[in-house]
Amino acid sequence: MSAEHGWGSRMGRASVAVVDFGMGNLFSVMNVCQRAGLSAAIVSTPRELAAADAVILPGVGGFPEAMRVLQENGLVAALQETVAQGKILVGICLGHQLLFDESDEVHPTKGLGLIPGRVVRLPQDPQKNTKIPHIGWKQIVPRRAASWEGTLLENVAAGQHMYYVHSYYARPESDTDVIATSTYDGTTFCAAARHGNVHGFQFHPERSGEEGIALYLNLRHAVERMR
């Protein structure tokens, strides 16, 4: 899968750039993209990024390290430019957290600033011996009055289980940016966020079985509609 300029439109299918910044489960994301009929390529430079119809920012690891690598490779500006152009950007797990203004992880670190809000640590109640990282499947539910129609969760049934592995979570400043929530050991946190064409998922849709694949199918349809 070539990442030369224009490869997306030449291939005639919805094309997605999966950002490789050295930290993340690229291969599972690529496998699910393929399964969902999304033409996907791994990219690591601003130039390659510019050629895609949509961008997925995956990520596993630490926030400060991720921002450092993105900054070093010119990807911070490139991702902000992607969004400014109206393209869809999807952040997954750490990638979701990076979309926000700042994270408390290790030390307060600036994020991409694409969705107003902060990233904080999951509370650990010593009395309950809450296990961190939170690892496992949790149900996702729509935020109060919100519907998932028109979002990447369209047609996903409320209450579906999705797979999580994280120690931090994002708190969007605006309630309307919260699309879905999950609850772990008494803490209800943002499972899915959306701010314009920027979408974030704290869970791993590419590890969440068939329901997670549905999300990638929605991404494909969304990108096809935009072309």
Add this chain to the structure above:
Amino acid sequence: MTRIIPRLDIKGPNLVKGIHLEGLRVLGRPEDFARHYYKEGADELLYMDVVASLYGRNSLLDMVERTSREIFIPLCVGGGLRSLDDIRAVLRAGADKVALNTAVIRRPAFIREAAATFGSSTVVVSIEAMKGTSGEYQCFTDNGREPTGRDALLWAKEVAELGAGELLVTSIDKEGTGQGFDVDLLRKISSAVSIPVVACGGAGRPQHILDAIRRGGADAACMASLVHYDAIQRGICAERNTEGNVDYLTGGARFTLVEAASIPDIKRDLAEAGVDVRRTRMGIQNG
């Protein structure tokens, strides 16, 4: 939420199971079992390479690659991973996390290095423990063959400090017996660390899993024979020309050590006991 994780012991192209006094019995092709478990609602899969030699590694990587192309749940891979390069190869093949034992007992700092390079949540430390005469537990490596002199509880605490994301705790005494997990061992470790603990070794019926969770404080459970023999009875090992005693495997002979159960069976029993489990539509239909 409690995770149910089938464990597949892999030797070359085969799914195997260690049988007391018999060695390794070939059960069939891992891919067939993995696909079946995915459909039945397994929450994760664990592949343990029991040969763990350089020769066997490519075969394992191929299998990981094939699995991750069609099975979209987390996959943990362990067995003979010694270096950052070994870990990287397995992750590139599609695994989500790695289980480390020997390499980190020999050099605990490797946990920090692996966690720093790949993320804490990618690093699972596998503790194989055997109960000693005075009730303490000793760590072993090499599938329970090599004693290390390390106390399992102290080691578990150290491992958590060094940045491991999860602990996989196997009782060597219980493994393969179908008599249940070592709930005592699990309880001691799970109450001493604040990272998730996965129980491994000994499940003979669904009740054992409930015990591991309720009395042992485990966050997840692995099982091998319990589900493999159920899968075999349902015709999962389709090929007639695999190594091993196929007639024995499929001939309806009772496997006296385990009361074979499917993943939907296990989850139904857990749900009835009030345990939070994920039940898929397919799983409920088949259960």
